[in-house]
Amino acid sequence: MNNLINRNPGEVEFHQAVHEVTESLLDFIEDNPKYKNAKILERMSEAERIIIFRVPWVDDKGNIQINKGYRVEMNSAIGPYKGGLRFHPTVNLGILKFLAFEQVFKNSLTTLPMGGGKGGSDFDPKQKTDGEVMRFCQSFMTELSKHIGPNTDVPAGDIGVGGREIGFLFGQYKRLRNEFTGVLTGKGREWGGSLIRPEATGYGNVYFAEEMLKTQNDNFKDKIVTVSGSGNVAQFTVEKIIELGGKVVTLSDSSGFIYDPDGIDAKKLEYVMRLKNIKRGRIEEYAKKFGVEYHPNERPWKIKCDVALPSATQNEINKEEAELLIKNGCICISEGANMPSTPEAIEVYLKNKILYGPGKAANAGGVSVSGLEMSQNSLRLSWTREEVDNHLKRIMQDIHTTCVKYGKTKDGFVNYMDGANIGGFVKVAEAMLAQGLV
Ligand SMILES: NC(=O)C1=CN([C@@H]2O[C@H](COP(=O)(O)OP(=O)(O)OC[C@H]3O[C@@H](n4cnc5c(N)ncnc54)[C@H](O)[C@@H]3O)[C@@H](O)[C@H]2O)C=CC1
Ligand SMILES: O=C(O)CCC(=O)C(=O)O
Numbered sequence: 001m002n003n004l005i006n007r008n009p010g011e012v013e014f015h016q017a018v019h020e021v022t023e024s025l026l027d028f029i030e031d032n033p034k035y036k037n038a039k040i041l042e043r044m045s046e047a048e049r050i051i052i053f054r055v056p057w058v059d060d061k062g063n064i065q066i067n068k069g070y071r072v073e074m075n076s077a078i079g080p081y082k083g084g085l086r087f088h089p090t091v092n093l094g095i096l097k098f099l100a101f102e103q104v105f106k107n108s109l110t111t112l113p114m115g116g117g118k119g120g121s122d123f124d125p126k127q128k129t130d131g132e133v134m135r136f137c138q139s140f141m142t143e144l145s146k147h148i149g150p151n152t153d154v155p156a157g158d159i160g161v162g163g164r165e166i167g168f169l170f171g172q173y174k175r176l177r178n179e180f181t182g183v184l185t186g187k188g189r190e191w192g193g194s195l196i197r198p199e200a201t202g203y204g205n206v207y208f209a210e211e212m213l214k215t216q217n218d219n220f221k222d223k224i225v226t227v228s229g230s231g232n233v234a235q236f237t238v239e240k241i242i243e244l245g246g247k248v249v250t251l252s253d254s255s256g257f258i259y260d261p262d263g264i265d266a267k268k269l270e271y272v273m274r275l276k277n278i279k280r281g282r283i284e285e286y287a288k289k290f291g292v293e294y295h296p297n298e299r300p301w302k303i304k305c306d307v308a309l310p311s312a313t314q315n316e317i318n319k320e321e322a323e324l325l326i327k328n329g330c331i332c333i334s335e336g337a338n339m340p341s342t343p344e345a346i347e348v349y350l351k352n353k354i355l356y357g358p359g360k361a362a363n364a365g366g367v368s369v370s371g372l373e374m375s376q377n378s379l380r381l382s383w384t385r386e387e388v389d390n391h392l393k394r395i396m397q398d399i400h401t402t403c404v405k406y407g408k409t410k411d412g413f414v415n416y417m418d419g420a421n422i423g424g425f426v427k428v429a430e431a432m433l434a435q436g437l438v
Contacts, residue, residue, distance in 0.1 A: 001018070001019055001022060004018055004045055011098075012094060013095050013315075014094045014097040014098045015311070016098065016263075016342075016343060017098040017102055017117070017339060018045050018101060019343070020417070021421045021425070022040075022041065024304060024417060025421060026095040028422050028425075029041065034390060035433075038433055038437075039318060040425075040432055041425075042290060044075060044101075044104065044429075045101065046075075047074045047075075047100065048075060048081075049073040050070070050071070050073070050093070051070065051143075051144075051147050052068065052069070052070050053069045053143040053144075054068070054143075055067040055070070055121060055123065057139045060129055065136075067136070068091075068121060069119070069121045069140050070121065071089070071117065071118075071119035071147055071148070072099075072100035072117050072119060073117045073310070074100035074101060074103065074115070074116045074118070075104040075116050075428060077428050077432045077438075078114065078115055078431045079107070079112070079113035079115045080114065080115055080118065080150075080151055080154055081109055081117030082103070082115060082116065082154050082367060082371070082409045083099065083103040083117045083119075083156070084155065084156045085118075085119045085120045085121075085156070085158055085165075085349050086099070086121075086158040086161065087120055087121050087125050087165065087336070088120070088122070089122055090122070090161050091122045092122070096120060096272055097336055098314070098338075099118040100118035102228050102359065103118055103367070104116030104428060105420065105428075106363075106364045106367060106424065107210045107217065107364075107367055107371075108424040108428050109361055109399045109402060109423055109424045110368040110399070110427070111398055111399075112371035114154075114367065114371050117153055119144070121136075121140060123140075124160070124161075125165070126166040130164070132169045134236050137165055137172065138171075139164050139167045140169070141168075141172035141173050141220060142172065144169075145172070145177060148180045148183055150181040150317055150374070150378075150386065154183060154185060154370070155183075155185075156288060159313065161356070162231075166186045167188060169184060170183070170184050170191070179412070180192075182374050182377030183379070185197065185370035186373075192373075192376075193285075194370075194372055194373035194376055194382070194383070194388055195383070195385040196369055196385060196388040196389050196392060197366075197373055197385065199236040199239070200370075200392055201232065201336060201363050201366030201428055202233050202236030202237035202365075202396075203236055203237075203240045203365060204239060204362075204363065204365015204368065204369075204396050205233070205237055205309060205336040205357075205363050206334075206364065207240075207397070208334055208362040208365070208396045208399065209334035209397040211396065211397055212332055212334065212355040212357055212400070213332060214405075216355070218309070220244040220246040220314050221244065221245040221246065222245060222246070222247070223246040223247070223307050224246075224247055224307075225241050225247065225248045225249070225309060226249060226250045226300045226301065226303050226305040226307075226308045227310075227311055228250070228252045228257070228309075228337075228340075229243075229251070229253070229311040229312030230252060230253050230272055230276050231252040231276060231311075231312075232281045233311040233336040233337065234251055234311040234336070235272060237309050238251070239266075242264075242265065242269065242307075243414065246307070248263060249261055249303060249305070250303055251272065251286065252283060253282060253312075255282055255284060255296060255297065256284060256295050256296040256297055257283070257299060258284070258287045258292055258297065258305055259294075259300070260286075260292040261292075267408055271286065272286060272296075284296070291338065299301070299316055299317075301321035302321070302328075303328075304328040306331055306335070307332045308325055308333045309333075310333070311336030311337050311340075312337055312340065314338060314340060315340065315342050316333040316340045316341075317333075318344065319342065319344035319348055322344070322346075323348055326348065326352050326354065330350045330396070333354065333356050334355075334356075334359075334362045335357060335359035335362050336359070336362065336363050337359060337363065337365060338359045338406075340342045340360070346358075346417065354411050357416050358416055358421075360363050360424060361402075361403050361416060361419075365392050368392060368395045369388060374390055399420075401425075401434045402419065402420075402423035403419030404419060405419065406418065406419040406423045406426075407419020407420070407423075
């Protein structure tokens, strides 16, 4: 770790992600010297390639704006680089390296042949017009198109990149390369997208949490659930929980959270989807519309719940909040977001032996259906909603099985974090051993 920190100074989220994996893997690697001798983990902690570029664009007033663009191509041992693009003002190299590193393990767990990558920009789509977003996306893709391709690197969405942005990016790629390929996933249904991709991360997380609850002969019926975020992952998490008979009582954005003790029903969810996806407004408006509490500049973890599904961003649950969740009776935390819990929060979960589903396992449904979108594109076929959803369920069950296989401790407790880290590592490590010193 000291070596890694010296070589990647200041990249605290990247250090955090590697540290967590290293802790899980130390004993396993000691027991399997072939991985140690070949320095597999050290190699996995260094990106195969990183591209950083200038993204100039013109705003509606005619002013020139300049952003930074990135693509971190982390590991291609088991397939083309695969992972989302994040457009958010906080984006920097360290954050993208943590996300790309996590993605390698996550994609390995999906059972599909995908390597890991991540990219994005410090561009903030908030308060921008559609025209501004389009010009930015076109400029971003003008450079990125030189480095990606359906068999090389296949980006998708993440924070700030949804259907609108994928459309603009795909249009520009097609124009530059004069080819219609599956170079991006999360595409629109009419132009190569897969059914269930928008739903996949949220649904997948709920399926994973359901599997964890099943081990305790429990389910979502009548469970009180707190969810953070109000974007893609949060919205479809709420949809699935409603279907399974649970009650979601919170949603949030970077300005605060709403608390609706009666629960967010299908009609209220429809309002959230319009508010966030079309009007692009703030969650505070929900509180005004339905007359419920709004807590500015706070996160939802002080609200009593049975299950917590963080679905906004990294490090959004700290030690004190983890303790509060457990004190209030929370039995299960399953991560829709990437690395939403700090290391100290995770320590609290593990000490209290609650059901804890780490993001790289629990939120793998999104990239799994991206993998299925790639398969459909290659076959030039479209599967039905039911077919894709069944694949998604099976994949989430398989990931759960892998976590149990590698994470079960002597007393029967399943450490899903260790299970996901070891399970994700083995496949990539074996591929790297087979491929020589690359
Ligand atoms: N979209 C996908 O398929 C996948 C997303 N994820 C992860 O899920 C999380 C949410 O992503 P999406 O829903 O896709 O993005 P989104 O852009 O649709 O929504 C992000 C949500 O998080 C909130 N948010 C962002 N920064 C925040 C902050 N600093 N504090 C509080 N709230 C904040 C936003 O207000 C918004 O409600 C991210 O961690 C992402 O990496 C993980 C796997 C796949
Ligand atoms: O669908 C994808 O390729 C990527 C999804 C993603 O960025 C993630 O799993 O964090």
